[in-house]
Amino acid sequence: MSAPNIETIVSLSKRRGFVFPASDIYGGLGSSWDYGPLGVELANNIKRSWWNWLVYERDDIEGLDSSIIQNRLTWKYSGHETTFSDPLVDCRACKGRFRLDKLQDVQCLNHPSVHPGEDKECDLTEAREFNLMFRTTVGAVSSDEDESALAYLRPETAQGIFINFANVLNTSRRKLPFGIAQIGKAFRNEVTPGNFIFRTREFEQMEMEYFCRAEDAPRLHQEWIDGFQEWIQSLGISAENLKLYEQSKEELAHYAERTVDILYRYFPEREDEEKQWDELMGIANRTDYDLRVHSKKPEDSEGKRINPDTTEDLSYFDPQTNERFYPYVIEPAIGVNRTLLAVMMDAYTEKTNDKGETRVILKLAPELAPIKVAVLPLAKNKPEIVELAKKLKRELQPSMRAVYDDTGGIGKLYARQDEIGTPFCVTVDHESLEDNAVTVRDRDTWEQERIPIDRLKEYLAQRL
Ligand code: GAP
Numbered sequence: 001m002s003a004p005n006i007e008t009i010v011s012l013s014k015r016r017g018f019v020f021p022a023s024d025i026y027g028g029l030g031s032s033w034d035y036g037p038l039g040v041e042l043a044n045n046i047k048r049s050w051w052n053w054l055v056y057e058r059d060d061i062e063g064l065d066s067s068i069i070q071n072r073l074t075w076k077y078s079g080h081e082t083t084f085s086d087p088l089v090d091c092r093a094c095k096g097r098f099r100l101d102k103l104q105d106v107q108c109l110n111h112p113s114v115h116p117g118e119d120k121e122c123d124l125t126e127a128r129e130f131n132l133m134f135r136t137t138v139g140a141v142s143s144d145e146d147e148s149a150l151a152y153l154r155p156e157t158a159q160g161i162f163i164n165f166a167n168v169l170n171t172s173r174r175k176l177p178f179g180i181a182q183i184g185k186a187f188r189n190e191v192t193p194g195n196f197i198f199r200t201r202e203f204e205q206m207e208m209e210y211f212c213r214a215e216d217a218p219r220l221h222q223e224w225i226d227g228f229q230e231w232i233q234s235l236g237i238s239a240e241n242l243k244l245y246e247q248s249k250e251e252l253a254h255y256a257e258r259t260v261d262i263l264y265r266y267f268p269e270r271e272d273e274e275k276q277w278d279e280l281m282g283i284a285n286r287t288d289y290d291l292r293v294h295s296k297k298p299e300d301s302e303g304k305r306i307n308p309d310t311t312e313d314l315s316y317f318d319p320q321t322n323e324r325f326y327p328y329v330i331e332p333a334i335g336v337n338r339t340l341l342a343v344m345m346d347a348y349t350e351k352t353n354d355k356g357e358t359r360v361i362l363k364l365a366p367e368l369a370p371i372k373v374a375v376l377p378l379a380k381n382k383p384e385i386v387e388l389a390k391k392l393k394r395e396l397q398p399s400m401r402a403v404y405d406d407t408g409g410i411g412k413l414y415a416r417q418d419e420i421g422t423p424f425c426v427t428v429d430h431e432s433l434e435d436n437a438v439t440v441r442d443r444d445t446w447e448q449e450r451i452p453i454d455r456l457k458e459y460l461a462q463r464l
Contacts, residue, residue: 002241003348005269009341010196012360016420018042018344019197031193031200038420039340041370041401043204046235046339047183049367050206053231054181061179061208062172066160068185069151073309075133077293078159080152083254085129086191091116092123099191100127106192132188134201153187158331160184161209162290165314176316176327177212177220183336197337198266198278204336209329211316214288217328218258221285224332225260228283232262235339236365237346241265243277255289264342280342281334288326291315295326343368347421362421363444366464371422372400373460376413378429380406389428392438396457400464418443424460 003009013019018039022032035043054061075081087100094109098116108116116122134153141149154160161180168180183206193199212220225244233239247259263277270276291314292298298306317324349361366372373396377389386406393404403422405413410427417425427439438456441448451459 001349002238002265002268003345006196006198006266006341006345008348009344012348012362012419013039013344018420031190032202033197033200033337038370042343042364042368043336043340045368045370046336046343047204047206049235050231050334051181051183053234054179054208060174060177061181061210062168062174064161064164064168064180064182065184066157066164066182068154068187069136069138070154070160070163072151074159074163074294075152075155077307077310078162078290079254079293080133080155080159081131084133084155085131087127088130088191089116089124089127092125093121097191102192130189130191132190134187134189154185155188156186156333157182157184157205157207158209158333159290161207162314162329163294165211165291166312169316176318177210177216179208179210181206181208183207195266197341200337205333206336206339207331207333209286209331211327211329214325214328217285217287217330221258221260221283221330224330225262225283228262228281228332228334232280232339232342234365235343235368236363237264237342241268241342241346242280245277245279247282253284255286256284257287259284264338264345266341266345280338281332283330283332286329286331288328290329291326298326359415359418361418361443364421364423366423369421369423370401371403371417371420372464373402373424373426374413374417374422375402375404375426375428376410377406378410378427382430384433385428385430388432389426392426392428392453392456396460399457400460414441414446423464426456426460 016038017036020034020036021028022034023029055063088097089100090097096109096116098106103116106116108114108119108122110121111119117124133155136151136153137144137146137149138151139149161182184204185202186205187202190199190201193201210220210224229242232242241264243263245261245263247261252259259282261279261282264280265276266278267276293307294310295314296305296307296310297313300306315324316327347362347364349363351359351361353359375389375393377385379385390404393402396402414425423443425441427441432438437450437452439448440451
């Protein structure tokens with residue numbers, strides 16, 4: 001089972017402290033969200049899993065953390081200043097503003113049962129391009145319009161990797177193929193944000209640029225497509241809610257030769273099966289486009305440098321073949337927020353207990369669970385039991401995230417932990433004071449096992 005729709009996760013998130021609407025006390029800010037105590041743990045665990053898998057478990061990937069605000073020339077030469085835009089139309093009748101390529105997904109403001117353009121009264125303007133980059137100014141400038149101070153919040157983390165290619169190559173002494181991984185915030189002034197944390201204006205990306213020889217790029221591209229499907233499933237997401245999508249030539253970004261998206265079933269409630277899916281991540285073959293456009297040597301057909309502003313040449317010298325060339329790059333790019341949404345949707349389960357009550361269980365992979373173990377006293381009016389439970393929590397916490405809770409009856413405490421995905425509850429009862437053992441309850445099976453206290457840490461670590 002998985003969540004029947006995104007709304008189920010929105011309400012669970014708000015109720016239990018995963019995700020809250022941002023600026024809520026001032027009426028909110030369209031499609032902005034804050035991550036609460038559990039949400040930040042879940043997001044951190046997703047990021048840690050990605051980083052471990054790429055940077056620690058392999059031998060060919062380095063990490064990086066580049067600036068959010070870069071020199072504006074980065075975005076001039078990457079092509080984002082001229083091409084990172086959506087085509088917009090306005091409706092003179094309903095005064096709505098829509099993305100031309102998404103008219104089918106939105107409703108006319110006057111007649112919500114139809115799409116803009118389908119209604120006779122709709123009066124759509126010609127499309128015009130709207131650049132998605134957020135503008136800002138750097139330094140104490142006299143006017144916000146001062147072009148010399150203009151800068152952008154990065155719309156992708158990738159460019160920070162390309163402009164640092166020579167720095168990483170020279171300091172790490174890498175040979176092709178090798179990758180550079182980065183996690184960080186990205187910003188896009190999306191025209192139609194929405195669907196909870198699926199499309200927002202501020203979000204977080206996990207991007208890796210894998211540099212290689214042109215002739216190896218198609219094979220490595222396929223290897224990363226296969227590899228990421230496996231990693232996503234290792235997060236507990238089931239294969240039946242994932243599928244691949246090959247972008248058509250018309251859909252490809254200006255830099256890409258081939259892009260394959262991994263889609264997740266974010267909208268299972270939709271009748272039309274085709275409309276249930278949307279992009280979780282993209283895996284692109286960006287060719288040598290980016291390293292070339294940021295380099296000082298390449299020239300156009302008239303012999304002019306295509307980039308007269310850069311001081312660096314981002315080519316690679318192969319000492320074995322004595323060749324110098326611009327490496328190709330394979331880019332698996334995935335959003336932290338969309339991953340978190342897919343992980344929560346897939347983990348969502350309902351189960352009926354002996355009393356016929358429906359309980360929510362978030363069957364998160366233990367690696368991702370915000371809290372690994374909850375220590376619960378069976379009787380909170382018995383000081384020895386409370387003391388022992390608190391002591392156990394303190395002993396477990398350095399090696400695994402643990403909480404102590406005595407704010408309800410045991411049934412309620414179990415239900416609360418199930419709903420937030422805690423894999424294990426440890427109950428301290430009257431017998432614990434005699435036999436030095438506790439009851440460990442499994443979130444998914446609700447089975448209970450008696451474990452000696454001196455073996456508890458080892459037992460939990462093994463099962464986690
Ligand atoms: N460097 C390539 C790149 O940025 P992208 O497909 O535009 O490619 C990569 O973005 C991933 O970032 C997407 O697959 C998605 O997971 C996430 N993402 C993109 N725009 C987003 C938005 N507005 N809100 C949330 N996540 C977004």
